Amino acid sequence: MTRWLPHPLLLPALVILWLVLQESLSLGHIVLGTAIALFALRGLAALKPEKVWIRFTSAIPRLTVMVLGDVVRSNIAVGRIILSRQNPRRRSGFIHVPLEMRSRYGLAVLGIIITATPGTLWMQYDSSRGELLVHVLDLVDEDAWIRLLKDRYERLLMEIFE
Amino acid sequence: MTQAPDLPLWAALLVAFLVLFGASVSLIGTVGLLRLKTFYERMHAPTLGTTVGMASILLASMICFSALQSRIVIHEILIELFVTLTTPVTLMLLSRAALYRDRSEGRERRDKP
Amino acid sequence: MSMAFLGWSITIAQMLLGLAMLCALWRLLGGPRAQDRVLSLDALYVNAMLLLVTFGIQTGRTFYYEATLIIALLGFASTVALAKFLMRGEVIE
Known part of the structure; x- marks a missing residue:
């Protein structure tokens, strides 16, 4: 079997x-x-892929609803940035996010979420240090973004995949 | 001059709104390709078209064909699924290539504070 | 009669998508660096795909669906190949 x-x-x-x-x-x-x-x-x-381990908890629907809402909200935010006159004070930049999640499938889903929300972009993941490089279009507070990514997405993804 | 499918009024209203909305969002995203200053900023722009823009146009297509054939047509979901899964792959590869090219040319465009 | 607005809104949406393709084309031809061109080619593919979907809605024919699927596949494959080339082309240099 x-x-x-x-x-x-x-x-x-x-x-x-x-x-x-x-x-x-x-x-x-x-x-x-x-x-x-x-x-x-x-x-x-x-191809001998790694075994998938998914826990079917309430985290899945919660994550789905949250991501859909975030996609719509960040679409509006990025659309406003594009249409408004270029503000010289708006700054974009890179942030380093230390991740605790090691599951490859969890990381893949995190990559899809980060890319699908306009305004954040997955640049590079260093698997030896577990550090993710993300580019943010509207960088106001670096720590706030890191906390947002970790608390909103990584915690729920770890509930599902680890 | 203009051609349109023969839909009931509710479906026609929905389809007209969704098509216009999706096309506008997609246009805004592509305009961002012209207006934003650096390459890394520009990479954010087309994702508007691949998320909300595409979703609303495909939803319009689903509503249109479901009303036309009076059965549920949902195979547009496959396009949505495919594009959502593949956009991160292309953007990741492209961003890595861009980072690599910038580094190898000694152009540290890391706009760090 | 009541359907005139539907026809017009689909036509306007097609014009908007065409305009979006022109924007992407502008960046494709003028983009300062190679990665800009690859990125705008990807945007061009996505907009062309959406345009095909609106043609499908306009004519009420289902074969546009297959064409859309093929454009999505080709767009993905070509962008990945070009992005790979951007890295490897420089490794050899």
């Missing part, structure tokens, strides 16, 4: 992806989608 299905969650995810793409729920497409998903999983197993 584990030899054939090393990632039990990926199989239904791939089958659902296939069905959405084909816009069909017919038996033929379910069988075909399952066959393709099994084939793809065999290919994935050859």
Whole structure:
């Protein structure tokens, strides 16, 4: 079982992806989608990816809602910066964020969140020191940004992935 | 001169609003590409189009085709998912390349305080 | 009759997206450094993709969906390749 299905969650995810793409729920497409998903999983197993460890807690919906709200809010903020006359006092810059999270999947999700919210950009991650370099468009208070990233996202992500 | 699908009024209103809104947000993001001063600042601009801009236009497309075919059409979610997952990858690679190029040219553009 | 506003708003949205593509093109041609050009190429791809979606809404045809998906794939692959090239091109120099 584990030899054939090393990632039990990926199989239904791939089958659902296939069905959405084909816009069909017919038996033929379910069988075909399952066959393709099994084939793809065999290919994935050859890469020997790290085991995914997800805890299904209330942290997942809380994080989702928070990220959606932050995306909308930072869209408005960045749009205002672009449209307003360039303020010479606005400063952008880099911040170093020390991270405690070591899970690769957690870091990947953190990267998606940071990039998807306009105004912050993931530049580089140093895995030996666990230090993340983030570029911030509107840098007012460096420590406030670090606290924001750590308290808002990293804590919840560690609840899910570690 | 203009062409439009035959939608019920509620769907037409929603689609018209979402399409206009998404296109405006996307335009604002791309204008930022011209207006912001340094490269690292400019990297923030296109993410407006790939988040809210794209989401609202794809939502309009979902509403439009669901109303046209009188069934739920949601395969636009796949585009949204794909672009959301791939934008960080391209931007990370690009930022690393930019950092590397700046460092190798001795141009420490680290605008630190 | 009541649908005239829908047609017009889709047309205006297409013009806005076209304008966005022109902005990206301007940066693509004039951008001071290579990374600026790659970034604006990516923005150009995204806007072209959105433009195709609005064409799909306008005509009510579903085959624009496949085209959109292909543009998204090509845009991702080409930007990644170019960003990689920016790093490797200089390593060899």
